[in-house]
Amino acid sequence: MAAHAGPLEGSNFIVDFAGTDDASFSHVELPVAHIDEIAYRPGNDRSNEPHKQPGLASYSHLVLSRGLSANLDLWTWWEGARDGDPAVDRTVVVKLLDATDQLVLTWQFRNAFPAVYRLSPLDAASSDIVIETVELAFDSMDVEVP
Template sequence: MANNYPVGFYFELSFKGEDAAFKEVSGISKELSMEEVVCGGENRFKYRLPTITTSQNLVLKRALIPEGSKLIDWCASTLDEGLANAITTHDVSVSLFNPDGSISVMWTFYNAYPVKYSVSDLKSQENELVIESIELAYTYFVITPDTSIADLFA
């Protein structure tokens, strides 16, 4: 039986119906926070009780795009306006593809909004691409395995 394990370099990000290419996506994680409770009279151990699920920010990295994009416009409006206006949230999806181009796994991040934008250091001694990083906070994410493009728009 052939194993079709997905490769980590064949992915795309979808935002407001547009696809964007990134060289790196990180921060896809969930963790159940624990609270330690000491029970009276029991000195050998502490009870560890689950509390809430926490997650890291989603970090997106790509080569700097000189012309504007809707994603960068969204970042600029959110970060530059501060709290003068309500923060606009969007659902963002990261799709990991199989070698045949079908979606292997899709992560959908709900109520995402930009919290940080940065550009890599500019160094005259090195010949490297300038990388822009976008960090998104989100409420929660859902994992959808074995999704076809037709299923996404059905």
């Protein structure tokens, strides 16, 4: 498949966790990737300006949101993490599709687990949909072009 030219739209995506595609998520916040800077100065260097090299990589959370339904899979997953279930880690894949539903990019998050679970406020004066959000911590992130 040839690479897409130009900017990509972010409105057509699928989230795959536990081996099943879930198109019900309405919002995905991809994490910020950060590499620590390690500043050092060799003992024989007369300069007061440090040399820098890359250190450990770290990531903010992957945030998934959707309208609340009677499906409790995200709550159950968070509950398993809370209770120390060793099988809670999963590989989560976010797939970006083009307007013809062809795969454009994938982000893969290894050993992901739910670190935060929250619901939007309930408000008797509003008819807004209740939003369920889970923030995932993970070990590593890879980006692939098919």
